[in-house]
Amino acid sequence: MDFQLTEEQIAFQDSAREFARHELAPYAAHWDEEEVFPKDTLRRAGEMGFCGLYTPQQYGGLGLTRLDAAIVFEELAAGCTSTAAYLTIHNMVSWMIGSFARAEVAEQWGPALASGAKLGSYCLTEPGAGSDAANLRTRAERDGDVYRLNGSKAFISGAGSTDVLVVMARTGGTGAKGISAFVVPADLPGISYGKKERKMGWNSQPTRTITFDNVAVPSANLLGEEGQGFTFAMKGLDGGRINIATCSVGTAQAALEAAARYVQERQQFGQALAEFQTVQFRLADMSTELVAARQMVRLAAWKLDSGSPDATAYCAMAKRFVTDAGFKVVNEALQLFGGYGYIKEYPLERHLRDSRVHQILEGTNEIMRVIVARRLLQDGALETLR
Amino acid sequence: MKIVVPVKRVIDANVKVRLKSDGSAVDSDNVKMSMNPFDEIAVEEAIRLKEAGVAGEIVAVSIGSDACQDVLRSALAMGADRALLIRTEAVLEPLAVAKLLREVVAREQPQLVICGKQSTDGDANQAGQMLAGLLGWPQATFASKLDIGADGATVTREIDGGLEIIAVTLPAVVTTDLRLNSPRYTTLPNIMKAKKKPLDVIALDEFGVDTRPRLTTLGLAEPAARSAGVRVADVAELLAKLKNEAKVI
Ligand SMILES: Cc1cc2nc3c(=O)[nH]c(=O)nc-3n(C[C@H](O)[C@H](O)[C@H](O)COP(=O)(O)OP(=O)(O)OC[C@H]3O[C@@H](n4cnc5c(N)ncnc54)[C@H](O)[C@@H]3O)c2cc1C
Ligand SMILES: Cc1cc2nc3c(=O)[nH]c(=O)nc-3n(C[C@H](O)[C@H](O)[C@H](O)COP(=O)(O)OP(=O)(O)OC[C@H]3O[C@@H](n4cnc5c(N)ncnc54)[C@H](O)[C@@H]3O)c2cc1C
Numbered sequence: 001m002d003f004q005l006t007e008e009q010i011a012f013q014d015s016a017r018e019f020a021r022h023e024l025a026p027y028a029a030h031w032d033e034e035e036v037f038p039k040d041t042l043r044r045a046g047e048m049g050f051c052g053l054y055t056p057q058q059y060g061g062l063g064l065t066r067l068d069a070a071i072v073f074e075e076l077a078a079g080c081t082s083t084a085a086y087l088t089i090h091n092m093v094s095w096m097i098g099s100f101a102r103a104e105v106a107e108q109w110g111p112a113l114a115s116g117a118k119l120g121s122y123c124l125t126e127p128g129a130g131s132d133a134a135n136l137r138t139r140a141e142r143d144g145d146v147y148r149l150n151g152s153k154a155f156i157s158g159a160g161s162t163d164v165l166v167v168m169a170r171t172g173g174t175g176a177k178g179i180s181a182f183v184v185p186a187d188l189p190g191i192s193y194g195k196k197e198r199k200m201g202w203n204s205q206p207t208r209t210i211t212f213d214n215v216a217v218p219s220a221n222l223l224g225e226e227g228q229g230f231t232f233a234m235k236g237l238d239g240g241r242i243n244i245a246t247c248s249v250g251t252a253q254a255a256l257e258a259a260a261r262y263v264q265e266r267q268q269f270g271q272a273l274a275e276f277q278t279v280q281f282r283l284a285d286m287s288t289e290l291v292a293a294r295q296m297v298r299l300a301a302w303k304l305d306s307g308s309p310d311a312t313a314y315c316a317m318a319k320r321f322v323t324d325a326g327f328k329v330v331n332e333a334l335q336l337f338g339g340y341g342y343i344k345e346y347p348l349e350r351h352l353r354d355s356r357v358h359q360i361l362e363g364t365n366e367i368m369r370v371i372v373a374r375r376l377l378q379d380g381a382l383e384t385l386r
Numbered sequence: 387m388k389i390v391v392p393v394k395r396v397i398d399a400n401v402k403v404r405l406k407s408d409g410s411a412v413d414s415d416n417v418k419m420s421m422n423p424f425d426e427i428a429v430e431e432a433i434r435l436k437e438a439g440v441a442g443e444i445v446a447v448s449i450g451s452d453a454c455q456d457v458l459r460s461a462l463a464m465g466a467d468r469a470l471l472i473r474t475e476a477v478l479e480p481l482a483v484a485k486l487l488r489e490v491v492a493r494e495q496p497q498l499v500i501c502g503k504q505s506t507d508g509d510a511n512q513a514g515q516m517l518a519g520l521l522g523w524p525q526a527t528f529a530s531k532l533d534i535g536a537d538g539a540t541v542t543r544e545i546d547g548g549l550e551i552i553a554v555t556l557p558a559v560v561t562t563d564l565r566l567n568s569p570r571y572t573t574l575p576n577i578m579k580a581k582k583k584p585l586d587v588i589a590l591d592e593f594g595v596d597t598r599p600r601l602t603t604l605g606l607a608e609p610a611a612r613s614a615g616v617r618v619a620d621v622a623e624l625l626a627k628l629k630n631e632a633k634v635i
Binding site: 007008010011012014015018046048049050053062064072115 | 420456457459460463571572573574575577578583
């Protein structure tokens with residue numbers, strides 16, 4: 001057993017850090033303030049390899065492990081949480097298409113997605129089906145050599161600015177087994193986009209509702225077979241949850257570093273804040289919790305890479321624990337900045353706004369508990385879940 | 387045309403350098419290390435010459451412990467074709483480095499050696515010049531622009547108070563200044579490809595070169611901590627301080 005990153009992982013990390021330092025961090029506040037979706041930067045991220053990290057090599061991706069990807073996303077999130085988080089969703093879409101689409105569809109979209117030339121969105125949530133995603137109502141009816149899509153999706157990241165959608169829709173009866181997944185070009189006739197949601201954070205990426213009105217999707221665009229869609233959607237989310245968790249780690253790391261610098265410079269009561277033991281202890285706890293959180297993500301990523309039957313439970317544990325811990329660290333870093341933490345001259349309030357949603361999306365942290373509890377109450381589960 | 391680019395592993399530019407607690411050396415344990423920034427510029431320049439069809443093969447060379455393989459891999463990931471590590475645990479002085487590079491030149495027969503003008507650890511600014519001296523080659527140091535023509539190179543040099551443009555015949559040694567170029571990012575696909583490029587390791591002893599130190603380090607000291615600024619009441623006091631305390635006017 002060895003906790004040391006490989007030489008190659010360190011090189012990936014350095015590469016992502018350089019990119020984040022020069023291409024993301026200097027612009028993050030502007031993108032947040034002006035709600036800019038930085039497509040040019042995403043394109044450059046694609047040249048770096050960040051748009052298809054674990055997408056199969058056959059379809060233009062790098063075929064890396066989830067652990068490699070987590071190391072990269074952490075660094076990107078330290079530069080701009082919101083842009084890195086969109087990249088994680090894009091990677092999930094790119095992976096799903098590369099892994100489950102028919103060869104001709106994967107060839108059509110895979111390389112373009114992996115290079116960042118085209119962007120993707122993941123469409124599961126509906127106005128009436130969030131946590132209860134298996135209860136979704138968007139329908140796809142077979143009609144000759146097309147499926148006709150009707151219904152609407154809510155809270156879709158990137159929607160309106162992306163080129164391809166992976167849409168989960170009902171082809172069969174109620175429940176998860178009636179759901180199928182489709183690769184849908186974002187500009188097909190009958191697709192309309194709602195207004196851009198005004199959000200607390202994640203402002204460098206648009207979030208919109210999407211409405212499908214009799215949209216004709218070629219039947220070859222079905223992922224796998226009818227009825228497999230929910231399984232694919234959940235497989236995507238296992239990795240997605242690691243990615244979102246790792247975005248919390250990167251953001252919290254940036255916040256912790258900023259706070260550790262600040263308390264050494266800021267003088268009150270005739271001394272640096274860092275000389276108060278209470279401040280030291282707070283930093284010590286923040287750092288301790290962040291190290292634990294980072295290792296938790298990496299463990300879950302490794303479980304997924306090694307095909308563990310408990311991977312879903314570990315991914316859910318990691319998402320719950322790490323996004324909570326990350327938010328707490330960011331909030332405490334903000335506190336250490338006093339009044340300056342609350343104003344936009346400093347990045348702390350943005351870190352806080354951006355990382356808050358990680359506790360909500362890709363399955364709320366309550367739903368993560370549902371997933372973990374369901375597994376651990378099975379006979380013998382605690383033998384392996386440890 | 388073949389180009390040799392020496393690259394050194396130094397403490398990363400973003401790290402705050404500290405002395406070991408006993409003051410015997412700079413603390414490099416558990417510190418992030420990277421390629422010397424001026425050497426990155428040298429690698430970048432070589433790659434641009436290759437992309438322009440001027441250069442054929444680019445060989446990156448490092449001298450040091452096995453750990454230096456990481457900077458060689460970075461050079462390969464940027465676009466160098468081959469790498470060579472001259473393995474030694476000793477910390478070498480610029481003259482020893484220059485002598486070893488002369489041996490590398492003898493083996494590789496390049497038309498051009500592009501070095502960083504100095505490394506950010508020792509700041510000696512000597513290896514390139516010494517190498518040119520040992521080889522009897524022309525040198526063009528502190529380059530901010532490099533053009534290779536039919537019968538040599540035209541190099542713009544950054545000198546005190548301006549720029550100097552010189553012509554040198556090839557083969558030559560060029561050392562890079564900061565404004566020569568901005569090195570590219572190493573992309574993940576290129577990092578993965580670099581793993582498959584050849585990296586040879588040769589023990590220092592095999593060169594039969596005398597690399598014993600000629601210098602003795604008497605001591606090391608950290609620069610004095612910056613003290614807080616003071617407010618002056620008026621221009622007269624400022625002038626008086628500049629004259630009598632800072633002694634700059
Ligand atoms: C900025 C943003 C971007 C998003 N991007 C995407 C995207 O790209 N694609 C996509 O498909 N979706 C996306 N989502 C949607 C997101 O995944 C959902 O918001 C999330 O799953 C929660 O669903 P909901 O909002 O309907 O909340 P609800 O499901 O209504 O939940 C409300 C509250 O009830 C709790 N709750 C619900 N059920 C239970 C239960 N059984 N036990 C205990 N507590 C429960 C929840 O935990 C939560 O606290 C995004 C959301 C946001 C905010
Ligand atoms: C939106 C806003 C409105 C405001 N409005 C007003 C106003 O109308 N009038 C006004 O006068 N002020 C106002 N303030 C200022 C506010 O009261 C100060 O920001 C607050 O008192 C903290 O001071 P500081 O920002 O200088 O932080 P600092 O004093 O620098 O504190 C930084 C951190 O160090 C901690 N710390 C400091 N000293 C110690 C110690 N001895 N032991 C342990 N921890 C310590 C603090 O708890 C904090 O976490 C406002 C601030 C904001 C953000």
